[in-house]
Amino acid sequence: MDFMTIIQILDSTMRLATPLLLACLAGLFSERAGIFDIGLEGKMLAAAFVSAAVAAVSGSVWVGLLAGMGASIFLSLLHGLASITFRGDQLISGVAINFLAAGLTVVIGQSWFQIGGRTPSLSGDGRFLPINWPFAEALSETPVIGGIYSELISGHTILVYVSLLIVPLSWYVLFRTRFGLRLRAVGENPAAVDTAGVSVIRLRYSAVIICGVLCGLAGAYLATGLAAGFVKEMTAGRGFIALAALIFAKWRPWHALYACLLFGFLEAIGNRFQSIEIIGISVPVQFMQALPYILTVVILAGFVGKAVPPRAGGQPYVKER
Amino acid sequence: MTLMTKILGAAATLALSATVSVAEPAVIYDLGGKFDKSFNESAFNGAQRWADETGGTFRDIELQSEAQREQAIRRFAEAGFNPVVTTGFAMSSALGTVAADFPDTTFVTIDGYVPDAPNVLIVSFAEHEGSYLVGMMAAMASESNTVSFIGGMDIPLIRRFACGYAQGAKAVSGDINVVSNMTGTTPTAWNDPVKGSELTRAQIAQGSDVVYAAAGGTGIGVLQTAADEGILSIGVDSNQNPMHPGKVLTSMLKRVDNAVYAVLSAGDDAKGGFQSLSLADGGVDFAMDENNASLVSAEMQTAVEAAKAQIIAGELSVHNYTDDDSCPALNF
Numbered sequence: 023m024d025f026m027t028i029i030q031i032l033d034s035t036m037r038l039a040t041p042l043l044l045a046c047l048a049g050l051f052s053e054r055a056g057i058f059d060i061g062l063e064g065k066m067l068a069a070a071f072v073s074a075a076v077a078a079v080s081g082s083v084w085v086g087l088l089a090g091m092g093a094s095i096f097l098s099l100l101h102g103l104a105s106i107t108f109r110g111d112q113l114i115s116g117v118a119i120n121f122l123a124a125g126l127t128v129v130i131g132q133s134w135f136q137i138g139g140r141t142p143s144l145s146g147d148g149r150f151l152p153i154n155w156p157f158a159e160a161l162s163e164t165p166v167i168g169g170i171y172s173e174l175i176s177g178h179t180i181l182v183y184v185s186l187l188i189v190p191l192s193w194y195v196l197f198r199t200r201f202g203l204r205l206r207a208v209g210e211n212p213a214a215v216d217t218a219g220v221s222v223i224r225l226r227y228s229a230v231i232i233c234g235v236l237c238g239l240a241g242a243y244l245a246t247g248l249a250a251g252f253v254k255e256m257t258a259g260r261g262f263i264a265l266a267a268l269i270f271a272k273w274r275p276w277h278a279l280y281a282c283l284l285f286g287f288l289e290a291i292g293n294r295f296q297s298i299e300i301i302g303i304s305v306p307v308q309f310m311q312a313l314p315y316i317l318t319v320v321i322l323a324g325f326v327g328k329a330v331p332p333r334a335g336g337q338p339y340v341k342e343r
Numbered sequence: 344m345t346l347m348t349k350i351l352g353a354a355a356t357l358a359l360s361a362t363v364s365v366a367e368p369a370v371i372y373d374l375g376g377k378f379d380k381s382f383n384e385s386a387f388n389g390a391q392r393w394a395d396e397t398g399g400t401f402r403d404i405e406l407q408s409e410a411q412r413e414q415a416i417r418r419f420a421e422a423g424f425n426p427v428v429t430t431g432f433a434m435s436s437a438l439g440t441v442a443a444d445f446p447d448t449t450f451v452t453i454d455g456y457v458p459d460a461p462n463v464l465i466v467s468f469a470e471h472e473g474s475y476l477v478g479m480m481a482a483m484a485s486e487s488n489t490v491s492f493i494g495g496m497d498i499p500l501i502r503r504f505a506c507g508y509a510q511g512a513k514a515v516s517g518d519i520n521v522v523s524n525m526t527g528t529t530p531t532a533w534n535d536p537v538k539g540s541e542l543t544r545a546q547i548a549q550g551s552d553v554v555y556a557a558a559g560g561t562g563i564g565v566l567q568t569a570a571d572e573g574i575l576s577i578g579v580d581s582n583q584n585p586m587h588p589g590k591v592l593t594s595m596l597k598r599v600d601n602a603v604y605a606v607l608s609a610g611d612d613a614k615g616g617f618q619s620l621s622l623a624d625g626g627v628d629f630a631m632d633e634n635n636a637s638l639v640s641a642e643m644q645t646a647v648e649a650a651k652a653q654i655i656a657g658e659l660s661v662h663n664y665t666d667d668d669s670c671p672a673l674n675f
Contacts, residue, residue: 026548027548030544030545030548034541034544034545037541038537038541041537125408128374129407132376132405132407136376136377136378137376137378137379137380138374138376138378138379138381138383139374139376140379140560140563143563143567143586244537248536248537248540248564249536249537249540249563249564249567250563250564250567251536251563251567253534253535253536253560253561253563253564254534254560255531255534256534256535256536256537256560258531258534258535258537258538259531289541290541290545293524293538293541293542293545294545294548296523296524296525304674307497307525307675308497308528311525311527311528
């Protein structure tokens with residue numbers, strides 16, 4: 023394995039980790055405020071569809087991105103309505119959102135475009151194109167630094183850089199602002215927050231809206247950054263991997279970054295070395311493809327230690343009467 | 344609203360057809376939809392050609408959900424349509440159930456498999472032969488002497504594509520490196536363009552400059568990335584050359600239209616059984632049009648046409664993976 027191969031795998035890691043990271047941070051905000059969200063997958067899917075459809079029709083990926091975020095926020099509010107206002111079961115509401123998105127995207131897509139639930143292929147301004155950093159071409163011949171700079175750092179779409187910036191931003195918002203303190207408190211002990219005269223309902227709604235925005239980014243990145251159009255069920259379980267990463271990261275932003283990079287890295291390895299030979303024994307493809315999932319189980323079961331979710335997570339808040 | 348009209352329309356079509364006394368054929372398209380630019384559209388084209396040439400009429404329905412499979416087949420059979428043509432392997436189990444209840448109706452499954460049903464015609468294609476030809480073209484177009492394959496779900500049918508492709512490539516250049524990847528082992532592998540794209544990049548990194556995708560919706564990501572990264576790609580099932588003009592070397596055609604045309608032409612005489620459509624029957628082929636004319640050299644075309652003639656004449660035999668679950672040219 024030469025240096026270039028390592029760089030290419032890390033480059034692939036960045037691309038694959040980005041949707042996971044955005045979805046993971048989305049879940050982080052929601053769950054820190056006490057709203058469990060297994061509807062990340064559905065929200066990403068809806069955002070992927072709407073962003074690709076609107077970008078295809080309008081020809082502008084930015085309009086598509088906004089529309090995708092809108093769709094995702096809409097589903098978030100639905101989740102909020104069911105689980106905050108009507109105090110329903112958060113898991114059931116999340117499952118419902120997943121089903122809703124999986125079905126609606128295909129039916130609406132078929133009705134709009136008549137190409138089997140897909141959207142037309144995006145081109146030009148309809149998709150996020152890689153951004154080449156200054157001097158990337160010129161430096162690409164330089165040993166080591168050139169490879170790292172031109173392949174690994176340069177040449178991603180803008181959403182990759184945005185997602186990396188959101189990590190410190192999330193950390194700052196959650197741990198250094200008053201809003202963040204209250205948000206975390208509402209996930210641990212909503213009664214205390216309520217006693218202090220802060221609205222639990224409003225805090226929780228803002229958390230699910232932030233969750234919607236981030237899921238929207240994740241979905242739009244899938245459909246308009248990584249691929250060039252929507253294909254049914256294209257999220258392919260990434261929302262659930264993001265949830266695993268969230269538990270793995272114990273609901274902390276920086277750890278979420280590391281967890282998602284690890285999952286992205288494992289997937290990149292699985293893609294690159296489908297049939298690998300180790301000391302004369304060939305490892306079957308199926309094993310390489312299952313590796314991310316096997317490691318998830320191993321890591322979650324053995325190495326993370328105790329992952330304690332926010333204490334009030336999953337419980338609707340009932341004001342004392 | 345439009346959706347509602349559609350459902351009502353479909354229901355009305357089925358209700359109306361109950362009064363038809365002469366046996367008309369019916370076609371049921373799988374979830375991909377009638378105008379999917381691929382498999383199902385090909386079936387529609389065949390039926391339409393039959394209708395144009397004979398002046399006959401046929402009924403068809405596009406499935407909107409999994410649950411409609413059995414319902415649609417049953418309604419057509421009850422209404423007296425004959426033969427009832429279904430596309431896609433996903434129809435197999437629903438078809439098996441209904442076929443047993445209507446022994447006098449002939450059902451057709453394209454790509455599916457329904458065992459022990461005397462009134463079901465199972466149509467399969469010699470994908471290995473078509474893949475062999477595009478494999479030859481890939482090897483001739485490759486400058487790096489490395490070509491690659493991306494399959495959808497890892498099933499024997501897709502391995503048949505891969506194996507034919509590798510044999511074709513190795514027939515041109517004995518020492519060529521054929522990189523083969525499968526997207527996954529679950530049905531999500533058919534619809535993961537993001538993973539298709541990453542696999543393509545990984546194959547490019549391993550030196551491949553022609554990639555053949557037999558992966559359904561995942562293939563869209565493969566063709567896109569190949570076009571973005573400036574390598575050639577090969578489409579599948581229907582002519583996908585126009586998706587990225589000048590970037591798609593060719594497409595391995597599966598002539599579902601010919602199969603549907605033949606069945607509808609037989610009409611009431613269509614009988615159950617097995618039908619394998621090979622290169623000789625015009626069941627598989629490679630696509631040439633104005634989009635790839637500049638990519639395919641005269642030399643390339645001569646060589647492929649010669650191989651095609653040899654396969655048809657029986658002088659050249661392409662190993663079929665599903666015969667013995669092994670491939671001489673490729674390790675899975």
